[in-house]
Amino acid sequence: xxxxxxxxxxxxxxxxxxxxxxxxxxxxxxxxxxxxxxxxxxxxxxxxxxxxxxxxxxxxxxxxxxxxxxxxxxxxxxxxxxxxxxxxxxxxxxxxxxxxxxxxxxxxxxxxxxxxxxxxxxxxxxxxxxxxxxxxxxxxxxxxxxxxxxxxxxxxxxxxxxxxxxxxxxxxxxxxxxxxxxxxxxxxxxxxxxxxxxxxxxxxxxxxxxxxxxxxxxxxxxxx
Amino acid sequence: xxxxxxxxxxxxxxxxxxxxxxxxxxxxxxxxxxxxxxxxxxxxxxxxxxxxxxxxxxxxxxxxxxxxxxxxxxxxxxxxxxxxxxxxxxxxxxxxxxxxxxxxxxxxxxxxxxxxxxxxxxxxxxxxxxxxxxxxxxxxxxxxxxxxxxxxxxxxxxxxxxxxxxxxxxxxxxxxxxxxxxxxxxxxxxxxxxxxxxxxxxxxxxxxxxxxxxxxxxxxxxxxxxxxxxxxxxxxxxxxxxxxxxxxxxxxxxxxxxxxxxxxxxxx
Numbered sequence: 001x002x003x004x005x006x007x008x009x010x011x012x013x014x015x016x017x018x019x020x021x022x023x024x025x026x027x028x029x030x031x032x033x034x035x036x037x038x039x040x041x042x043x044x045x046x047x048x049x050x051x052x053x054x055x056x057x058x059x060x061x062x063x064x065x066x067x068x069x070x071x072x073x074x075x076x077x078x079x080x081x082x083x084x085x086x087x088x089x090x091x092x093x094x095x096x097x098x099x100x101x102x103x104x105x106x107x108x109x110x111x112x113x114x115x116x117x118x119x120x121x122x123x124x125x126x127x128x129x130x131x132x133x134x135x136x137x138x139x140x141x142x143x144x145x146x147x148x149x150x151x152x153x154x155x156x157x158x159x160x161x162x163x164x165x166x167x168x169x170x171x172x173x174x175x176x177x178x179x180x181x182x183x184x185x186x187x188x189x190x191x192x193x194x195x196x197x198x199x200x201x202x203x204x205x206x207x208x209x210x211x212x213x214x215x216x217x218x219x220x221x222x223x224x
Numbered sequence: 225x226x227x228x229x230x231x232x233x234x235x236x237x238x239x240x241x242x243x244x245x246x247x248x249x250x251x252x253x254x255x256x257x258x259x260x261x262x263x264x265x266x267x268x269x270x271x272x273x274x275x276x277x278x279x280x281x282x283x284x285x286x287x288x289x290x291x292x293x294x295x296x297x298x299x300x301x302x303x304x305x306x307x308x309x310x311x312x313x314x315x316x317x318x319x320x321x322x323x324x325x326x327x328x329x330x331x332x333x334x335x336x337x338x339x340x341x342x343x344x345x346x347x348x349x350x351x352x353x354x355x356x357x358x359x360x361x362x363x364x365x366x367x368x369x370x371x372x373x374x375x376x377x378x379x380x381x382x383x384x385x386x387x388x389x390x391x392x393x394x395x396x397x398x399x400x401x402x403x404x405x406x407x408x409x410x411x412x413x414x415x416x417x418x419x420x421x422x423x424x425x426x427x428x429x430x431x432x433x434x435x436x437x438x439x440x441x442x443x444x445x446x447x448x449x450x451x452x453x454x455x456x457x458x459x460x461x462x463x464x465x466x467x468x469x470x471x472x473x474x475x476x477x478x479x480x481x482x483x484x485x486x487x488x489x490x491x492x
Contacts, residue, residue: 050449053453055449055452055453077455077457080452080453080454080455081455084453085450085453087446087449087450087453089446091400091443092443092446092447092449092450093447093450095393095396095397095447095450095451096396097371097372097375097392097395097396098372100463101372101463104461104463105451105454105456105461106454106455108461108463109454109455109456109457109461110455114461114463117461117463118463137372138396139396139399139400153454154454157454157455
């Protein structure tokens with residue numbers, strides 16, 4: 001049996017002692033596995049993703065990622081390179097002035113030279129059907145385009161796992177179909193947070209629901 | 225456009241640049257826009273400093289003339305130029321009204337105990353002329369640089385990273401903040417809010433500013449997180465590198481010689 005890429009063991013998280021968000025949660029994500037995550041507003045879905053890449057500190061339990069237990073900020077630097085997180089609001093993620101610079105930002109940080117980083121960025125944009133977008137100014141893109149560019153920025157780091165926080169948010173049917181098609185053709189493991197059945201159905205192999213700080217199995221026949 | 229091969233060829237005679245300039249001018253893209261941003265920044269600041277420090281009218285006059293010539297060459301929209309000059313000269317009006325009263329010298333007339341002096345008036349006029357020359361010069365040379373290119377050029381000129389990041393982030397997020405502000409204003413208008421001279425207005429506008437401030441703090445935190453997720457460790461990398469062509473060197477030499485001539489004139 002293959003080792004999971006990321007394992008969470010009795011993970012706990014609270015913003016304050018009287019506001020527990022996640023309590024005693026277990027999760028395994030295997031290579032190539034595509035898992036959907038649903039849950040009510042404020043149930044802690046985003047917090048869970050942020051815990052997995054060390055943006056939040058758990059109040060209990062342990063995080064094993066890519067073969068090692070991760071505790072310190074320094075441990076998570078490597079995790080973030082291998083687990084690409086797509087933020088809920090692309091506006092936060094695209095901070096560089098031009099699309100090409102933004103997509104090349106990750107590869108440059110991973111130590112690639114400017115020339116190689118530019119190549120990777122251009123290839124990634126091309127593979128998402130965004131060829132010719134390089135010189136566009138990020139804040140002048142439409143909502144759907146921003147989402148795709150943010151995805152390109154994550155993919156340019158060549159991660160093993162994709163953590164997607166509401167990838168369908170604010171997308172019209174056409175853009176949604178594009179995103180679905182792109183995700184279907186990727187071979188990375190994925191954890192997809194979404195409220196939309198039309199985002200998850202046909203993409204994920206299974207779905208779990210976050211309720212009262214724990215995960216429970218969930219299937220599409222139940223209401224979200 | 226100039227053929228790419230010609231751009232990278234070795235030394236090119238001056239007449240070629242003049243021809244290129246003429247062609248570009250006819251095609252609607254200015255010679256100034258095509259110059260290396262670094263050359264424009266350095267010559268803009270250099271000439272500005274010379275004009276600003278000068279005590280001689282011929283120098284101020286020649287500096288202004290050069291600024292005007294560059295402005296015409298750069299073909300900046302008249303609305304942009306007038307907007308800036310009006311803003312500046314409203315302030316200069318205060319200088320013209322106040323400085324002549326505070327400078328000792330030959331009185332032209334008196335207003336109560338205060339004398340409006342000839343020397344003061346000349347100084348105020350010089351300040352006004354210099355201010356206008358500098359604004360025109362910077363409008364022609366620096367405001368014609370695309371913001372992103374300006375950031376990169378400043379980086380190449382060894383301006384501290386932190387200042388450049390501050391500048392680029394401001395450019396990136398000012399629009400987002402403006403939209404957030406517009407959305408909040410719309411939401412307020414939908415509930416029939418109207419600005420008046422009353423406590424309710426002050427309190428509401430205060431809340432509006434506070435919400436904007438809190439949201440931008442939250443946003444800055446999320447941006448930081450997004451950057452960390454992509455392996456940011458405090459260092460920015462630049463993708464672009466500028467190339468200096470023959471015409472950039474020609475322009476730089478022109479600026480240096482003109483500046484030197486102004487300095488010489490100042491001391492003669």
